[in-house]
Amino acid sequence: MNIQFKMFILAVMCVFLVYLWLPINDLKTAYADNDDNRSSIAGVNVEGLDRNEIIDALTNAINDWTNEDIRVKGGGIEISIDATQLQFDIESSIEQYKTLTKKPWYAFWQSARVVHIPLKILPNEQIKTELAGIAAWNTDETYNQLLSQASFLKDHQVEAAVKDTxxxxxxxxxxxxxxxxxxxxxxxxxxxxxxxxxxNPSEQFSLLETLDENITKVNNESLNFVASLLYSAVLQTEFEILERHHQEESPTYLSLGNDAKLNVALNEDLKFLNNTDYVAKINVSKEGSTMKLEITSNTKENEVFVHVEKERLSPRIIYRYSNDLPLGYEQVLQEGSEGYRVIVTRTISRDGSTEEQRVSRDYYPPVNEIVLKSSKEPETTEGSDTSTDETVPNQPDPNMDIDLDGDGLPDIEVPVEDKTPPVYDKGGNVVTP
Known part of the structure; x- marks a missing residue:
């Protein structure tokens, strides 16, 4: 009987010791990554504070933290979320802290427990909806990561959980x-x-905003080249083009009507809107001396055809006169080249029907030919008619040969013949002299 009693007492003591050891071990496992020897809630020291003091300390910390937006970034996409949307449950957090740090009456010899717990946050469907709008992200994982960082009032930069792109x-x-x-x-x-x-669907893209300060690393030719590649690719999609500026001069790459340019000083941008229901991805690569740009997606519902209509515009011939050239000589100072009036249309085929969109109407002015001619006249001989009442055809009027700036060229352009090609304004319209 005595042996049985001793065994019973020993078993009770073992159970009692295990009971005391388990809670302490659990706490050490849960918060082993924090070496602070003072208890905290969301990193705020609450050791030795009463309930009201804890509320004040947490409220101040939350107000400071929510002054800055939460930036969620991943897969080349970044969005900002207003941190004030989060609702922190301070009362429940304090209750959890009190429960974990409460010392049983029978463990009076133990020191106070040190715990480091997060703030409790109420579910927020609005934030979850914002994250769900990014199709490339895993909504639940990204949402949980955001709450995890916010519950400890950590960094405002959240790394989104990106799906397999x-x-x-x-x-x-x-x-x-x-x-x-x-x-x-x-x-x-x-x-x-x-x-x-x-x-993403309904997302607006801005090339200036995407390149940001990196614009200064390249020259204008590089900017316009990349902008033209992107614009030419967007033309082949259903995306709505919000802003685009053409280069006015015919580029050496792409076809007319497919070019674009950027101007930081004038805030001239390339913008378009993904007005479809699917996510699009831009892929760019440099292969030797060529650059490749493509736009892909997980689905393609409609076919898009781009048509470019061109109208040739003839250059003018402008004559200038110089007394330095020998009689009858002329020199071409600037070669002329044709200009174009270009209309770009896009045809979208969907569900057996077609929709035609006029995308742009561009004007590329012609380059006028400039010819320098001798202003010298043949010497007259005795008996020749020197009457000033008659003018020699195709010869300049000496009264118009005025050189005020001393550059050797007349300041007034003298038309030599009436068969001058038509003149065009900046919009590509014919101007009647």
Whole structure:
């Protein structure tokens, strides 16, 4: 009997010791990554504070933290979320803290427990909806990561959980491959900024905002070249073009009507809207002396055809006169070249029907030919008719040969013949002299 009693007492003591050891061990496991020897809630020291003091300390910390937006970034996409949307449950957090740090009456010899717990946050469907709008992200994982960082009032930069973006390369929507112009300076600096860019449904894209301060790393030729590649690719999609400026001069790459330019000083941008129901992805790569840009997606519902209509515009011939040239000589100072009036239309075929959109009407002015001619007249001989009442055909009027600036050229352009090609204004319209 005595032996049985001793065994019973020993068993009770073992159970009692295990009971005391388990809670302490659990706490050490849960918060082993924090070496602070004072209890905290969301990193705020609450050791030795009463309930009201804890409320004040947490409220001040939350107000400071929510002054800055939460930035969620991943897969080439970044959005900002107003941190004040989060609702922190301070009362429940304090109750949890009190429960974990409460010392049983029978463990009076133990020191106070040190715990480091997060703030409790109420569910927020509005934030979850904002995250769900990014199709390339895993909504639940990204949402949980955001709450986890917010519950400890940590960094405002949240790394989104990105899905496998290769699914958005199943269908090609557009493809452009062009030789890099020789005067383009390091256009590859812009490649990594555009490559793997995801464009969500109803999302607006701005090239100036995407390139940001990296614009200063390249020259204008590189900017315009990359902008033209992107615009030419967008033309092959259903995306709505919001802003685009053409180069006015015919580029050496792409066809007329497919070019674009950027101007930081004038805030001239290339903007378009993904007005479809699917996510699009921009892929850019440099292969030797060529650059390749394509737009892909996980689906392709409609076919898009681009048509360019061109009208040739003849250049004018402008004559200038110089007394330095021998009699009868002339010199071409500037070769002329044709201009164009270009109309770009886009046809979208969907569900057996077609929709035609006029995208742009561009004007590329002709380059006038400038010819320098001798202003010397043949010497007259005795008996020749020197009457000033008659003028010699196709000879300049000496009264018009006025050189006020001393450059050797007349300041007034003298038309030599009436068969001058038509004149065009900046809009490409014929101006009647």
């Amino acid at each position: 290769t699914v958005y390369e199943n269908e090609r929507l557009a493809l452009v491959i062009e030789d890099i112009p020789t005067n383009a300076f390091e256009p590859e600096e812009l490649v990594h900024l555009l490559d793997d860019t995801m464009i």
